[in-house]
Amino acid sequence: MSLLGPVEVRRLAEELDIRPTKKLGQNFVHDPNTVRKIVTAAELDENDIVLEVGPGLGSLTLALLPNAQQVVAVEIDPPLAQRLPQTVSEMDPENAAKLHVVLKDAMKVTQKDLPAQPTAIVANLPYNVAVPVVLHLLSELPTLQKGLVMVQAEVADRMAAKPGNKIYGVPSVKLAWYAEAKKAGSIGKNVFWPAPNVDSGLVWFQRHEKPLSTVDRKRLFQIVDAAFAQRRKTLRAALKGWAGSAEKVDELLQKAGIDPQQRGEQLSVIDFIRIAEV
Incomplete structure (x- = not known):
């Protein structure tokens, strides 16, 4: 299995005539060590069906496939969604059959949109929609038991914050309703193309075994x-x-x-x- 480095990422972007947009929060990971770190922190097993949101050019997808039963990649950008299966076939033919690509806005995904019901979410999420996407997916997909997301460092701190902390707020409480969350590492700017203005953080969460309450x-x-x-x-x-x-x-x-x-x-x-x- 090969992973995408800076040369491959630029080549694919050029081929697709893609200029990463701020609107879609596109910052492509081009460092193989970073995607390996994310997959390790996600604590996946071979039975996991992984939901990846915004796979982009496929950097993280390629690292996920050997470590999961299936990967369901939800991509909003048609050229990226179209190219991803080809990239995987070229770089990891052995695991290509495990990939399912769904062309859809993750904020509108429901159970019936997916070919398999995911047990884990692993994703590099656009900074502007990270919290709403995670909360929406936990609400819509009851099979989702755990997750590891890469988000803006400040957002990661908020998601994992506990009561009494200055940054504890709405995202902290709403995520705590569904799951136990904790910080799982930091990621620098230079592993992305283009490099964002801020560092990123990893947040790991595990859904509560049973709901905390039956309240509405x-x-x-x-x-x-x-x-x-x-x-x-x-x-x-x-x-x-x-x-x-x-x-x-x-x-x-x-x-x-x-x-x-x-x-x-x-x-x-x-x-x-x-x-x-x-």
Whole structure:
């Protein structure tokens, strides 16, 4: 099996007349050691069906195929989606049959769009949509048990942050509803073409064995959004619009056993669930 280096990445981009766009968040990995590091950190086994979002020219795809039962690659860009099976056939014919390419926006993917139900997501995600994509896929694909995503370093910190941390916020709580998350490494700028302006980070997550609660997720997420809409406000002030009045907030929080003078960043996902259940 061969992996794509800087020469191959440029050659493929030239052949397809691709100039990486900021709109699609295209930064192609051209360092074989980086994709090996990602695959190792993903803790895959040979039975995993891997969902890769935004495979681009195929750098990570080629590293994933020997380590999984199948790889379902979701690509929004038609020329890239069309070229990927050919690239894999040329560089790793032995594993080419394991690849399925789906031409689709990952934010609109549902179970019925996929030829196989994935157990893991491994992806280099565009910075501007990383969190919404992960939350959407965890919501839509119940078979998805774990994941390893490469995102902007700051986003990685937020996704894995715990209560009480200054950067703990909406992404931290919403991801915690589905899964246990942790940072799994850092990635420098120079492994990409073109090099982005910021470093990247790896986030690993494992879905909870059973749901944390049967409470309505939409209601829970509304409370989370309201609690963090103005970070400096106490829960009493932040949730006033959502509950209808400060008195109503006091009543609800008292029943949930939570101090109205606390701020959203001090509450765990379990605390937010208690408010939603009340």
